[in-house]
Amino acid sequence: MSNDFVMTIDDDDESVPFLDEEELEQEETVTKKKNKKGKKANGVAPKDTGDLDPNFSFDAEGGGHMGAHHDWDFTAARAALRAQDEMQPGLSLDDIIARKRAQVKAKKSGKVVAPIEEEKEVNEDDESEFQEALSSDEEGDDNNMEGITFDEDDEDVAEDGFGAGRDEDAGLEDAEAEEAELEDASEEESGSEGSEEESESEEEDEEEESESEDEEDEETEFQKERKKAYFAPETDTPTEVAETFATMNLSRPILKGLAQVGFVQPTQIQARTIPVALMGKDICGGAVTGSGKTAAFVVPVLERLLYRSRQTATSRVLILCPTRELAIQCHSVAQKLASFTDITFGLCVGGLSRNAQEIQLRTRPDILIATPGRLIDHILNSRSFTLDHIDILIMDEADRMLEDGFSAELTEIVKACPQSRQTMLFSATMTDNVDELIRMSLNRPVRLQVDSSNATAARLVQEFVRIRQHREEDRPAVLLALCSRTFKRRVIVFFRSKAAAHQMKIIFGLMGLRSAELHGNLTQEQRLASLEEFRDEKVDFLLATDLASRGLDIKGIDTVINFNMPQNYAIYQHRVGRTARAGRMGRAVTLAGENDRKLLKMAIKNADKRTVKNRVIPQDVITRYRERVEGLTEGVKEVMAEEKEDKALRQAEMEMRKSSNLLKHEDEIYSRPAKTWFQTSDEKKLAADASKSALNEPKKRKVAEPDAPKRDRFAGMSRQKRRRLQLSEEDHQDISSHAKSIKSAKNALKPNKIPKLAPEKTATKPQDKKKKKKDVDFSRDLADASKQGVASAKKLGSGSKFGGKDKKDEKKDRNGKLGKLRGNKAFKSSKKYKRR
Numbered sequence: 001m002s003n004d005f006v007m008t009i010d011d012d013d014e015s016v017p018f019l020d021e022e023e024l025e026q027e028e029t030v031t032k033k034k035n036k037k038g039k040k041a042n043g044v045a046p047k048d049t050g051d052l053d054p055n056f057s058f059d060a061e062g063g064g065h066m067g068a069h070h071d072w073d074f075t076a077a078r079a080a081l082r083a084q085d086e087m088q089p090g091l092s093l094d095d096i097i098a099r100k101r102a103q104v105k106a107k108k109s110g111k112v113v114a115p116i117e118e119e120k121e122v123n124e125d126d127e128s129e130f131q132e133a134l135s136s137d138e139e140g141d142d143n144n145m146e147g148i149t150f151d152e153d154d155e156d157v158a159e160d161g162f163g164a165g166r167d168e169d170a171g172l173e174d175a176e177a178e179e180a181e182l183e184d185a186s187e188e189e190s191g192s193e194g195s196e197e198e199s200e201s202e203e204e205d206e207e208e209e210s211e212s213e214d215e216e217d218e219e220t221e222f223q224k225e226r227k228k229a230y231f232a233p234e235t236d237t238p239t240e241v242a243e244t245f246a247t248m249n250l251s252r253p254i255l256k257g258l259a260q261v262g263f264v265q266p267t268q269i270q271a272r273t274i275p276v277a278l279m280g281k282d283i284c285g286g287a288v289t290g291s292g293k294t295a296a297f298v299v300p301v302l303e304r305l306l307y308r309s310r311q312t313a314t315s316r317v318l319i320l321c322p323t324r325e326l327a328i329q330c331h332s333v334a335q336k337l338a339s340f341t342d343i344t345f346g347l348c349v350g351g352l353s354r355n356a357q358e359i360q361l362r363t364r365p366d367i368l369i370a371t372p373g374r375l376i377d378h379i380l381n382s383r384s385f386t387l388d389h390i391d392i393l394i395m396d397e398a399d400r401m402l403e404d405g406f407s408a409e410l411t412e413i414v415k416a417c418p419q420s421r422q423t424m425l426f427s428a429t430m431t432d433n434v435d436e437l438i439r440m441s442l443n444r445p446v447r448l449q450v451d452s453s454n455a456t457a458a459r460l461v462q463e464f465v466r467i468r469q470h471r472e473e474d475r476p477a478v479l480l481a482l483c484s485r486t487f488k489r490r491v492i493v494f495f496r497s498k499a500a501a502h503q504m505k506i507i508f509g510l511m512g513l514r515s516a517e518l519h520g521n522l523t524q525e526q527r528l529a530s531l532e533e534f535r536d537e538k539v540d541f542l543l544a545t546d547l548a549s550r551g552l553d554i555k556g557i558d559t560v561i562n563f564n565m566p567q568n569y570a571i572y573q574h575r576v577g578r579t580a581r582a583g584r585m586g587r588a589v590t591l592a593g594e595n596d597r598k599l600l601k602m603a604i605k606n607a608d609k610r611t612v613k614n615r616v617i618p619q620d621v622i623t624r625y626r627e628r629v630e631g632l633t634e635g636v637k638e639v640m641a642e643e644k645e646d647k648a649l650r651q652a653e654m655e656m657r658k659s660s661n662l663l664k665h666e667d668e669i670y671s672r673p674a675k676t677w678f679q680t681s682d683e684k685k686l687a688a689d690a691s692k693s694a695l696n697e698p699k700k701r702k703v704a705e706p707d708a709p710k711r712d713r714f715a716g717m718s719r720q721k722r723r724r725l726q727l728s729e730e731d732h733q734d735i736s737s738h739a740k741s742i743k744s745a746k747n748a749l750k751p752n753k754i755p756k757l758a759p760e761k762t763a764t765k766p767q768d769k770k771k772k773k774k775d776v777d778f779s780r781d782l783a784d785a786s787k788q789g790v791a792s793a794k795k796l797g798s799g800s801k802f803g804g805k806d807k808k809d810e811k812k813d814r815n816g817k818l819g820k821l822r823g824n825k826a827f828k829s830s831k832k833y834k835r836r
Ligand SMILES: Nc1ncnc2c1ncn2[C@@H]1O[C@H](COP(=O)(O)OP(=O)(O)OP(=O)(O)O)[C@@H](O)[C@H]1O
Pocket: 064, 065, 066, 067, 069, 070, 262, 263, 264, 265, 266, 267, 270, 287, 288, 289, 290, 291, 292, 293, 294, 295, 427, 428, 550, 551, 552, 553, 577, 581, 582
């Protein structure tokens, strides 16, 4: 493993000239300085320290020194899998691909061609290799990738544009020309690529777009007042932040557990959450990806459980996660932290044996870690299983769980838990939207927001590769160029659809790149196997959908590549948050098309400008890879056909086994009570669709504002006139409506009465704020970012920390003292809160 996984000049000679030299130099200087320091401090070269920066302290993101990284394991999940094992394993995709590759090899054996296995190592500039791939498929001009279809998700595949490339013009001659492109991108764009009128209307559109963005961003007075009324005041929370776990009043077994996983200093979210959680308060916690939120809620829960009554076994804590893998990971982390306690755990997730879970649930484990669907299944169908004794309900990735797809399930679970429980919600993109939170019937929650909910990890370098409108079909070639030439290991690639991830897995396989796929079309066994292969470095690439975008903590992911920009910024944050975790460095490379401008701007706006880069891949390289992909078209089709055949065969076998089982055990099977389903299959489908669109659609406006001025009303007016009109409308707004709004927010606090949302009359947005005409152009955005980056770098000095968090904020209120830990001996908080 490289000692420092942020790519520098040495990592990829070919990529060097296309990055901003100045930035690269800075990056190198920073790296060198750190390496030197590391040598001095430890007496060993940083190489020996793996991918950790020995001098990095968690302070930049809030407290904590990195400890040893412990990989989570699948022991519990695997045990449950074995009991299930319904469908016989057939031919693996890798087997089929390997056979196809062998066939191709045999076909070509007469010719002087390097075997496919060795192609990866072959010098990339060796034209003959590509010529060979091309000539082997010469007749296949119309055999392009568009011809490949999937049974499911076809609509998703189309988005990814797997068509072979065209338009081989405009290939830049050499590195110098590429650099010129980088520097002059803005001029080129407004000059040669678009006509005058086009660029004018684009600017108009962009102006509209940026205005609406700002409108969405701005918090109205109404919302502010509502939040003030809803959340506990800051003075209610302890302001002293503990420096070490040892000073946090934690019991010995917990401290031993923490020491065992190498956690010495709490991260900022941990330091702030643990004391408040121990007081039994409801919490809405937010901190950037990879900042240790899991331990922030697990540690106080374990501490409180140490003082539980042991007379009768009871499940007292429920942790909900949106995906199975995340629940499995959380289970593993919590078990490790609880190594020196007698606390028991139950894992209740889909895809694992239901019966095994039912047996486990009967033992009433202290902590249940679950995904919503399977949990509801148990509530409805497992005898004597209830959530009646849940004292603490925790939701990891809470904003995702509050989205439409989970809505019905969540309401059901919340209803099944006692009203007097403590509730804690966490996410890197934690919502503070009162309307969403009301559904969780929180009790005067404390808001613990360490980083802005738009923040990305401090040590993340964000690169963007521009995909021009007419070159959308080059995406696969661009990805392959990146993965074959530059980012060769520990890479996770995100796709929008399962089909795209699967298709790319075949292409990677045929090209000799070691990869595993992770998406919802795989069995749970396959999903775990993929993660294991990637975790254990048996494969270099994990090709995943957004199933893997949240929460997964896999050691040493160097690079995240977004094959497509996700459709909302929160997902982007989570995806890129799979790298640069826990104070490590990491890199995200996003293929950004013209339609992604809005998100691109968001990303740049929220990043440290020094860490944003434009990556340019030479056109001739893209062309070569495009030809390569074209050459593989037939092979991909054949692999998919074979795979389909094999699947059908196994399906038939399974059906046969089922029928013979049914015949053999007919009496017993029919005597079982009918299973109750929480949702009909139609409802399930609706929820799944809602969930999918929540992932793939731009985030809706946070608060419905039915009476807010509609854009259409002003259509056709000049900008000035429109503004004047809006201003005068606001002037005449009835002040009492504002007072009413505040009152309604305060009502939200009253027990037993969750207010119906009073429609907000008008957004009281400062009108005098002059809108700067925003840049409409992708390249200009990046060029600006790099310029600003250089400027800010100069200002800060190259040695300054990346985007450190100001600790002053937390120390503002010195009067508030750390509340006395409410009787560790009384498990529940003595204060009873009335809930809905
Ligand atoms: N106090 C600590 N000291 C050192 N390492 C820590 C500490 N707390 C957590 N870590 C490590 O930080 C990494 C990230 O932790 P975790 O997965 O809890 O982050 P997260 O904030 O939940 O991220 P995400 O938002 O992506 O879910 C883990 O590898 C964990 O072992």
